[in-house]
Amino acid sequence: MQRQEQKQVQQQQMTQDLVQRLPVLEADRLALIFRLARLARHNANIHLGSGGVEWIEDVASAFEEKLFTQIREGGGSEADKELRRKLVLLLDHRGLLPDTNEVLAERLQVDVAQIEQARQALLFLEPTGIGARTERECQYRHAIEHDDPRVVDVFDAIENGVSHQQMAIVLAVSEEELAGLERIVATLPKRPSLYEETSQIFPEVEVRYEDEKLVTTWLSPELDSTRVGNDREARWWMTSLAMRNETLREIWGVIESRQTEWLKGKLVLNPLTRRTVAHLIGKHESTVGRAIQGKFAKTENGIMEWRHFFVRSTSHGHSPFMIKRTLAELIQQETAPQSDQTLAHELARYGYQVTRRTVTNYREELGFGNSRERERQLWKG
Template sequence: MSAMQRLELRQGQSLTMTPQLVQSIKLLQLSHAELAAYVAAELERNPLLQEGEIRADAPGLSLADFLRAKQKAQAAGSRIVPGPPPLRGQAASGASGPAHGEIRPELEETLARTASLAEHLEAQLDLATSDPHLRTIGEHLIHSLDEAGYLRDDPADIAAHLDVPCVDVEAALQLVQTFEPAGVGARNLAECLGIQLKEHGRLDPAMQALLQHLHLAARQDFAALRKVCGVDGEDLAAMLAEIRRLEPKPGLAFTPARVDVLVPDVLVRPAPDGSLAVELNPETLPRILLDRTYYAEVAKVLNKEEDKSFLSECVQTASWLTRSLEQRAKTILKVAAEIARQQEDFFRTGMAGLRPLTLKSVAEAIGMHESTISRVAANKAIGTERGTYPMKFFFGAATGEGEHAAKAVRHRIGQMIGTEKPDDVLSDEAIAHKLKQEGIQVARRTVAKYREALRIPPSADRRRRHSHKA
């Protein structure tokens, strides 16, 4: 026999997520405002759902009301489906046509929003590499970006906390910097602009020199800029015009419009016994119940099979939603309690007490996956005696030279410069020395990086400004 065909049986394991589990995960990521809109849509659509407590003397819906609700759902071109409906316009896996897992137009419109920056980048990461090690580092980098799309943490600090070689972090960062929007993942403005210019094929030596001397452009010292760039005035004007057309904060396109007041999902306050009390904010918790009494009454008088099917679908959807909301609340509270435990010094003393904290350390402490912690932290806020903070605020790497949170060190640097005297302007070296006296080991280059992140000019510029004022 010149050729043979072989059949091989291989046994393996794979994780299959049910549509219900997928939607529960997405529900966890919603902000309280998005959740309120979603629940309001469900209350409108499902006659078995009731808001708040169901009183014994509360007037129930009639059979006619129930049938009108069914007709309204059909007229809208949608139907209550067994299990949860897709969120954010995303159909359940395995669904086809208008059956199980159908996208419902009115719900899609209720939750219509652009994907977050992290979601947008993670989708590109999935396509860019299949290396699990590189993807793990890439996910950490993506969730470390600020809302403008910048990486403020030092790659060396990230490598130390992930216990991986720094060269691997640099490789993952270079990969992230190839994603859209152009300029994302940059560590400073010059790098952000350079990434965009490189994509446009305009990062020539003159442009590189200009990016290295942006401080001269800020001071409008065009004579010095012409000299370092090796161009005449006309060319310099064209280069500056091109720089102005670039996007200095690429991540902001994915940032939802800010509300005037940041409403906390969780409240952390000192308890009478000296401990920290962690509780969910009742004002942001949706209160819905499945009205089983009404279900039983309607079920008795329905005759048509399509009415019975609609009722069955209503009760399944209502049961799933009430269970999912309860689980969502428990998960948020569990994560917030662990954050409060690990950041106890912050809640008692303020910024000086902020400690390095990673998604991994919280996940390991409470037995959850890092991705779950990331979803909980997204779009949530914690209310404290010192104000309300985004939950992501409490996560961050340490400085490379010590165990102090980078955010706390940046805050302290800002305090030092804010209180410096006109005749005693602090250099980066002097700030590093003062921090060392306070027990914070930070190199001068790290001080410079943090100062730039705070958009504070160098000591020479600050001294010049003070002299002008005098």
């Protein structure tokens, strides 16, 4: 009996550990470096070995000081403020605090009530949503601070499963107004703004085609193994980053083998699904989905998001990407606009068996008008 209980506790700890590692897998390179730079300020054993981005490390060094200043200038006893500062140090790379009050209370050796009180105090700091338990709670904090108070009402109604029709009646708004409010709720930030957004992209991997072969260079962050030692926190991060990087390399290995033509500079993408990758690397499909989000690769065709390497196939096994590319070329090269049916016949000559209706859908997605509209444009010059 005792052995069974011990086994259950071990399984629970393993599950919690995996749950804690998932955000590391999901995080993009910039977010991870931001988090690691914060940790390095308090733990000399955590030091980036590779993959660093200097400016985000500088931003990270000032991030906590801004929060500490707000805590210092706020209300409460010195003991209350110290607990809030400790919670700030436990914020994850998203700026959230997903651990339960019970876990935090045990870790910091305080009462659960004290943790909840400190957590609530963090929610009033800037940036909005800092210290929220979940992304949904972060959205709620943004809803509270929205200029239109009805946004909170719509948020609460959606959370409570109130129908669209009932919301319109209760809030006394038109269908158009309600649709606008629902759009606002759907686009509320899921995470606090930890640093100013940048249009610059930081890829995880760079692939060049040199001397008839692909040369792959990994840019993912890693810790300096010579600095880790026996430090528990540093070793957890080193293991988590190693697991993350191993998973990314396994996924990329499949992408590279299936999309070799694209990586060599040709505009060709072959059908590939997450399920296929999951089967080949022996992981769950959801793990593949989590891993590829927000990840980029620098290729001969420019920087590309990993998810764009995944393209479904048609019933004949062709990638819609390739069909659309060929369709666009046919339309751009035509001297006299052709009907969708004629374009379908032309595509068949290239081995793409599609219906006229499919051609119409693809043509509209590409932004081309029908044959009459294209003829008028041609006539106008």
